[in-house]
Each structure stands twice: as structure tokens, then as C-alpha cells.
Amino acid sequence: MPLTAGSASAAVQTCLQGTLKYTATNAEGGTPLTQVTSNGRNTNWELRGKKQAGGADEQLAVGNTDSNGYFNACYTHSEALPSVYIRFHSASTGLWRVVTHKDSSTLYSFDSTTQNNASGNIPLGNVSVPSDKVYAFKIVDVLNELYWKRGTSSLCWTANQTSNCDQLIFAWGANNTEGNMFDQVSRKVLMNSNEPDSKHFILHEAGHWLQWQLHDKWDVPVTGCTGHTFNKISSATCAWSEGFADAVAAYTLGDYRYVFKDGTSFDFTNNQSTAGWDQGDQVQGRVASSLLDLWASNGPDGGNWNNTISVMTNRQSSDFRDYFLNGRPMGGLSTTGPAKDILVKHTINY
Ligand SMILES: [Zn+2]
Structure with missing residues (x-):
């Protein structure tokens, strides 16, 4: 193969790698309450950065952490990236998410540190969820355990759907007035304050949503x-x-x-x-x-x-x-x- 005259330099791949972590109260550990650090599993991320110095931040890639919370977010460009970082969202694939309020579609999100003049594999180590967003990311992580046991070969939550899966949506806010329920109007699970300290609490409310879904949206x-x-x-x-x-x-x-x-x-x-x-x-x-x-x-x-x-x-x-x-x-x-x-x-x- 002849080389094309004037071709650009070889492609440069840049990857941010690491593990998403969150530290949360673990009611399942009993009293007195203790904190445990867990991996943020199957959590959505977005690789963002600039392709040219002075350019705008833009989305470069999307994906989700794996079942151990690990991420390897890569983008291939003609040269090193002037800046790049990873943004995590309180959502998992297209199957469940946590929004700020029952009348909102806003997710909780946060960014890693920004890497400048980045190329090659860049280990970020453990990336920790900021304390004010931990509950949202804990809910995202815990819901994996129900999804894995959903008992159907459909990728959706129930066999009633095989594509365009309904999403299980939690609305959590530290100061939200409504909580402790599966809301039959918004069809979201509503939680507030420190309710997500208990995995059983999270999964009990998800269980109400699951029953409604199993019964093909019949209450x-x-x-x-x-x-x-x-x-x-x-x-x-x-x-x-x-x-x-x-x-x-x-x-x-x-x-x-x-x-x-x-x-x-x-x-x-x-x-x-x-x-x-x-x-x-x-x-x-x-x-x-x-x-x-x-x-x-x-x-x-x-x-x-x-x-x-x-x-x-x-x-x-x-x-x-x-x-x-x-x-x-x-x-x-x-x-x-x-x-x-x-x-x-x-x-x-x-
Ligand atoms: Zn109940």
C-alpha cells in the first residue's frame, strides 16, 4: 500500500482508566451504622474534552463501568488531546436512572479531574462520588442486584418487553418532600433524605415497580x-x-x-x-x-x-x-x- 502524500500523523488513542467508588452508610451492617466503600457498577459515563486547544468541550465517547466499577474510556484522535475528563451520570445503560425530583429528568453528574495534553493510557485510580451525590449513585449500583435476578431472558426488566425497555426511575433528593413510595402518578420511586442508607428500602420500593411491570402496568x-x-x-x-x-x-x-x-x-x-x-x-x-x-x-x-x-x-x-x-x-x-x-x-x- 503506498503512503498517501501529506497524510497526517498516526492516530493517537487516549484512554482514561480507573474504578468508580462511593462511600455510603451501610444499614445492612447493623448498628452502630458504619460506612462502606463500594464499586459503582454499570454506571454510565461520558468521556469529554477538547480536540483542539481553545476549542469547546465536547462528548468524545460514552459507556458504562463494568460489573466491578471499572472503566476504560477511550478516544482516538490525530494527536494528543489538549484536555480530557470523564463525567459520570446517575444512570445505568438505558434501564434505570436516578433523577433529582419526580417532576424532573435531571440526573446527578460529576466530573473527574481534567487531564491535559493527554495521550495513551492514563490511570485515574479510584474515582470517588462526591458526598452530596452518593445516595443517587448508590441507588444506581444497588439496582444491579435486582436486574441480575430479574428472571427473564429479555434484556428488559420483564418479558412483557423485548425492546424499548421501560426504565426504572428513582427520584431522590436530600430535601425532597416526598419519599418512601412508588408513586402511581409519576411512576417513579420517590426517596428523600437518608432513605437509601438501606438497600432493602431501595429494593422494596423497586419491588413495587417490578410488580406493576410484571402485571403489565396493572396496579x-x-x-x-x-x-x-x-x-x-x-x-x-x-x-x-x-x-x-x-x-x-x-x-x-x-x-x-x-x-x-x-x-x-x-x-x-x-x-x-x-x-x-x-x-x-x-x-x-x-x-x-x-x-x-x-x-x-x-x-x-x-x-x-x-x-x-x-x-x-x-x-x-x-x-x-x-x-x-x-x-x-x-x-x-x-x-x-x-x-x-x-x-x-x-x-x-x-
Ligand atoms: Zn411498600
């Missing part, structure tokens, strides 16, 4: 839910909605509890004689513990919740009874033998 017609708590009767619809959300959080994190943001926790272990517990399927903790036992590694559903996820995709149930008696047979799940025994242990007799 369980919940009544009698005011003041609901784990071990007391609310209503059949409330116990199903809240019990499922409790089970989503515990199943995702591989435990059997709900952890509050102050580091205390509620243990879902119960049987017919557990003191302080009401009985039956109007008790959300009875529903949650039944689901967790059905999905357990040694349980009757094959060691995971995947068939329940499939059942819920195909049948809209307004309470646990309908899921168990009418939904499970549709998904090839048993309603007798060990499955029935689990419910009886948790005082649910159908």
Missing part, C-alpha cells in the same frame, strides 16, 4: 394498607403487594429480613406459634416468608423465583390466594405437598 387494587406492618393484619391486597415487595428485597439480597435505614432489622422467620404475629394471608410477613420459602434453594420451586416471575407476567393477581391457587398451576408450580406445607407453616391455609 394491584390495594385497600386497607394504611399503617401496614410486617406481622399484623392489613388486608389481602395490601399483604400481597407489600409482602411481595418485602420478598423482592430479601430475595435479591439473599437474606430473610427487612433492614431499616437506622440499621435495625425485622426477621421474617415465623411459624404457627411465633409470638406477636397475626395469622393468615392478610399479614404481609406471612406472605413474604411463604414466597421466600417457595423460592429458597431447597424449596419446591426449583431454587429460584423465576417461575413465579413468569406466572406474574401471565396473570394479574390481586392477592396471594389468587397467585397461589390460580397462578401457580399456570406456571407448572405445585400447590400441594411441600408448597402447601410452607403456607401452613406460615398460617396460610387454602
